[in-house]
Amino acid sequence: MRRWPLPTILPGPEPWWTLAAARGGLLAAILEANPGVSGVVFDLPHVAAMARRQLQASGLAGRCRTEAGDFFREVPGGGDLYLLRKVIHDWDDERARVLLRCCRAAMTEAARLIVVEMVVPAGNEPAYAKLLDLLMLVYAGGRERTEVEYHDLLKSAGFSPTRLVATASAVSLIEAKPI
Numbered sequence: 001m002r003r004w005p006l007p008t009i010l011p012g013p014e015p016w017w018t019l020a021a022a023r024g025g026l027l028a029a030i031l032e033a034n035p036g037v038s039g040v041v042f043d044l045p046h047v048a049a050m051a052r053r054q055l056q057a058s059g060l061a062g063r064c065r066t067e068a069g070d071f072f073r074e075v076p077g078g079g080d081l082y083l084l085r086k087v088i089h090d091w092d093d094e095r096a097r098v099l100l101r102c103c104r105a106a107m108t109e110a111a112r113l114i115v116v117e118m119v120v121p122a123g124n125e126p127a128y129a130k131l132l133d134l135l136m137l138v139y140a141g142g143r144e145r146t147e148v149e150y151h152d153l154l155k156s157a158g159f160s161p162t163r164l165v166a167t168a169s170a171v172s173l174i175e176a177k178p179i
């Protein structure tokens with residue numbers, strides 16, 4: 001978590017927008033590991049307020065802005081890179097598509113989206129992501145998805161998936177650009 005290599009995966013664009021960012025832990029890790037990078041945290045108002053306090057306490061507020069809103073209504077524009085970690089799996093396809101379309105509407109042609117999620121492997125072999133799929137269904141009405149399912153979802157929301165990058169942890173990065 002401390003060594004997020006995203007800028008080397010996708011050099012150039014900033015600021016980094018982390019949507020539904022909770023207390024901003026992911027962005028804080030990115031900023032700590034990459035002194036030249038700035039970012040924006042976006043979440044529901046009461047959560048964004050917590051993130052603001054947390055980022056101030058960690059001395060990163062100078063490189064990080066906090067914005068509040070509802071990602072089913074509108075996502076702020078102006079970002080070069082929008083990062084959604086462990087957000088899409090909270091929602092069924094219909095809700096996830098609304099959320100992604102709001103992101104798409106906020107993004108310019110040059111902006112990029114990175115979805116960070118576990119990707120369910122194809123086939124019938126046991127996999128942790130399959131267990132989590134059940135948990136997400138029961139706990140949140142959400143789901144884990146295969147690579148093909150992520151691609152279909154992204155395409156239906158106005159994105160073209162560009163690549164999938166495995167990480168040393170259980171999650172992968174699914175990069176997409178606006179169509």
Ligand SMILES: C[S@@+](CC[C@H](N)C(=O)[O-])C[C@H]1O[C@@H](n2cnc3c(N)ncnc32)[C@H](O)[C@@H]1O
Pocket residue numbers: 019020021022023025026042043044047069070071072084085086087090
């Ligand atoms: C599972 S957490 C993921 C947090 C963070 N991305 C991470 O990786 O630690 C889901 C986040 O979505 C936020 N969220 C839920 N509904 C939202 C909405 N309608 N608009 C904006 N954020 C929302 C929650 O407040 C929460 O912080």
